[in-house]
Amino acid sequence: MKKSSIEQIEYELTTFIRRAVYLDTSDRKIGHLERAPYLLLRELDEVGATRVKELAASFKLDISTLSRQAAALEERKLITRSSDPTDRRVSLLMITEKGKEALEKDKKLRIERYESMLQGWSEEDKETFGILISRMNDVFIE
Numbered sequence: 001m002k003k004s005s006i007e008q009i010e011y012e013l014t015t016f017i018r019r020a021v022y023l024d025t026s027d028r029k030i031g032h033l034e035r036a037p038y039l040l041l042r043e044l045d046e047v048g049a050t051r052v053k054e055l056a057a058s059f060k061l062d063i064s065t066l067s068r069q070a071a072a073l074e075e076r077k078l079i080t081r082s083s084d085p086t087d088r089r090v091s092l093l094m095i096t097e098k099g100k101e102a103l104e105k106d107k108k109l110r111i112e113r114y115e116s117m118l119q120g121w122s123e124e125d126k127e128t129f130g131i132l133i134s135r136m137n138d139v140f141i142e
Helices: 004-025 035-048 052-059 063-075 097-117 125-142
Strands: 077-085 087-096
Touching: 035 052, 035 063, 035 077, 035 087, 035 097, 052 077, 052 087, 063 077, 087 097
Parallel strands: none
Antiparallel strands: 077 087
16 A cells, blocks of 8 residues: 555654664764754854753753753863843853864764765755755744
């Protein structure tokens, strides 16, 4: 029996997520950053200094979870925390130079892995997949 397109998408996304998590946690893991710290550093590198509450909302996490992740990165000197000049009661998180270096090393390794995995794909297919997966990510947070 032929699967509906939605059934196929559900199955493939579930499988994709499982395999991606496996790669991040197996002996085939690359780099030194786990997925959560990597994503947090990527976000701070792209958007700059950001409030904890905004980051938590962006990642669909509660503030306490994001605060724990941030504290671990602060301890490793990968991010810093400062007061928001518009409201001194609020903290802003910023990536440090050490954080940028760690991020760039891991990002390079991750990109190399995906380049290797997708080497048989045409540039058009990779572009289309990037657009479609971006649209899917947007739908998840609507």
